[in-house]
Amino acid sequence: RHDMSATESIPTRELAERAKAITQRELQVYIGRTKGSQAATERAREVLPMGVPSSFQAYDPHPIVVRRAQDGWMEDVDGHRYVDFDMGYGALFSGHCHPAVRRAVETQMDNGTLFVTPCEMNAEVAELLRDRYNLPMWRFTNSGTEATMDAIRVARGVTGREKIVKVEGGYHGHHDEVMISMKPPISEAGPADSPRAIPSTAGITRAVLQDTGVIPYNNLEPLDRALSGRDVACFIVEPIMENIGICKPLPGYLEGVREITRKYGTMLIFDEVKTGITAGWGGATGVVGVQPDLVALAKSIGGGLPLGAFGGTSECMDQITAGKVLHLGTYNGNPLCMAAAKAVLTEICTPAATDEAIARNRMLLDACDGIIAAAGLPAHTVQFGAKGCVTWAPEPIQNYRDYKATDFDLAFAQWMHGINRGILLPPGLDEQWLISVVPTDHDALRYADVFGEFVAELTA
Numbered sequence: 001r002h003d004m005s006a007t008e009s010i011p012t013r014e015l016a017e018r019a020k021a022i023t024q025r026e027l028q029v030y031i032g033r034t035k036g037s038q039a040a041t042e043r044a045r046e047v048l049p050m051g052v053p054s055s056f057q058a059y060d061p062h063p064i065v066v067r068r069a070q071d072g073w074m075e076d077v078d079g080h081r082y083v084d085f086d087m088g089y090g091a092l093f094s095g096h097c098h099p100a101v102r103r104a105v106e107t108q109m110d111n112g113t114l115f116v117t118p119c120e121m122n123a124e125v126a127e128l129l130r131d132r133y134n135l136p137m138w139r140f141t142n143s144g145t146e147a148t149m150d151a152i153r154v155a156r157g158v159t160g161r162e163k164i165v166k167v168e169g170g171y172h173g174h175h176d177e178v179m180i181s182m183k184p185p186i187s188e189a190g191p192a193d194s195p196r197a198i199p200s201t202a203g204i205t206r207a208v209l210q211d212t213g214v215i216p217y218n219n220l221e222p223l224d225r226a227l228s229g230r231d232v233a234c235f236i237v238e239p240i241m242e243n244i245g246i247c248k249p250l251p252g253y254l255e256g257v258r259e260i261t262r263k264y265g266t267m268l269i270f271d272e273v274k275t276g277i278t279a280g281w282g283g284a285t286g287v288v289g290v291q292p293d294l295v296a297l298a299k300s301i302g303g304g305l306p307l308g309a310f311g312g313t314s315e316c317m318d319q320i321t322a323g324k325v326l327h328l329g330t331y332n333g334n335p336l337c338m339a340a341a342k343a344v345l346t347e348i349c350t351p352a353a354t355d356e357a358i359a360r361n362r363m364l365l366d367a368c369d370g371i372i373a374a375a376g377l378p379a380h381t382v383q384f385g386a387k388g389c390v391t392w393a394p395e396p397i398q399n400y401r402d403y404k405a406t407d408f409d410l411a412f413a414q415w416m417h418g419i420n421r422g423i424l425l426p427p428g429l430d431e432q433w434l435i436s437v438v439p440t441d442h443d444a445l446r447y448a449d450v451f452g453e454f455v456a457e458l459t460a
């Protein structure tokens with residue numbers, strides 16, 4: 001489909017200059033076509049800091065303000081349609097308002113939205129997660145943040161230890177102990193193999209900072225060093241990092257992580273908020289075949305409703321059974337979210353539908369690979385399950401430092417160019433697309449068409 005003969009390679013600096021010129025032009029186009037979003041944002045800024053409900057949603061000059069979404073598309077207040085590749089930061093593997101989610105939620109509405117006493121679906125959904133993740137006991141939360149927060153507390157309870165260790169560049173939600181070294185400035189971050197822990201926000205106490213150790217991904221020696229004092233409760237990690245594009249483990253890395261955490265009696269928490277059910281039917285845990293002590297889930301399990309969960313070994317979860325670790329929440333396991341999750345886990349994201357979405361994603365990645373190869377660009381694609389990304393670097397990245405060395409001028413120009421042509425990617429340049437179980441091949445490939453137009457202009 002694409003001419004594979006590499007065109008004469010254009011120096012990277014020249015590409016970055018061209019990218020900046022594209023960004024400048026597209027920014028003007030964006031301002032011209034999103035007057036409604038601009039007005040809505042200006043109004044919102046009067047009453048909401050940055051005019052948004054979560055600071056991740058803010059970008060310059062103003063974000064797209066959306067009025068409706070269905071299946072694989074969204075429509076903004078100016079009436080423009082976008083093929084949605086962001087899909088709620090990966091929360092919408094079922095697509096927007098899947099008919100089965102709608103049916104389940106509407107049926108539940110007839111029977112009530114909140115009981116604060118159990119419903120039968122609590123056990124049903126927990127059984128479905130147990131079967132996928134091979135962990136026996138579960139509890140529900142309302143977000144990924146709560147899921148990682150509670151999993152960490154359980155790990156502290158079961159070990160009687162206070163310290164935790166996380167990966168530099170890793171995101172695990174917005175509670176204090178993990179809002180450390182999320183995206184630290186390299187100039188302050190210290191040596192690559194023993195990074196400094198840097199708070200990512202004001203409001204983190206020194207005590208919390210002292211209790212959180214930070215290590216690089218894909219490097220076992222610093223992990224061994226960090227855990228060797230036998231005073232670390234847990235190592236929390238995304239098995240495949242999905243907040244710096246997609247960063248995969250080197251062969252043997254996760255097996256090594258399991259061995260080292262076990263050696264020192266440290267609980268291993270897999271944060272599968274993003275990889276859960278999108279990586280494959282059994283999440284990243286199923287794909288990599290390494291069993292953690294605790295798993296944190298959220299996003300796609302809720303089918304668009306706010307639902308998180310964490311599961312663990314009997315040893316871990318007995319902490320809650322015994323009343324040593326308290327796990328609470330008014331909205332935990334509410335019947336509306338349970339009904340949605342049950343539809344997602346049984347009717348929608350079946351093994352076959354999951355595999356089909358992953359195959360459709362492969363097709364899109366192949367199309368992008370062809371474009372990159374034909375143009376001889378310093379870029380490559382990465383796939384993990386139904387997610388994918390273009391990373392603007394010649395070689396795969398292995399950690400946060402590699403990610404910081406990728407070309408953000410090119411990435412931003414591509415994002416800006418796409419949005420003006422109806423392709424909505426996540427705004428942070430650090431996320432990835434999700435191919436849901438819903439869109440047709442045509443919609444998925446639309447990304448490659450627009451990407452091809454961008455590359456043609458860049459290399460003309």
Ligand code: PMP
Binds near residue numbers: 089146148
């Ligand atoms: N963990 C990971 C890996 C995430 O990507 C996110 C959110 N992007 C969270 C935790 C937090 O989830 P939530 O936004 O639902 O609190």
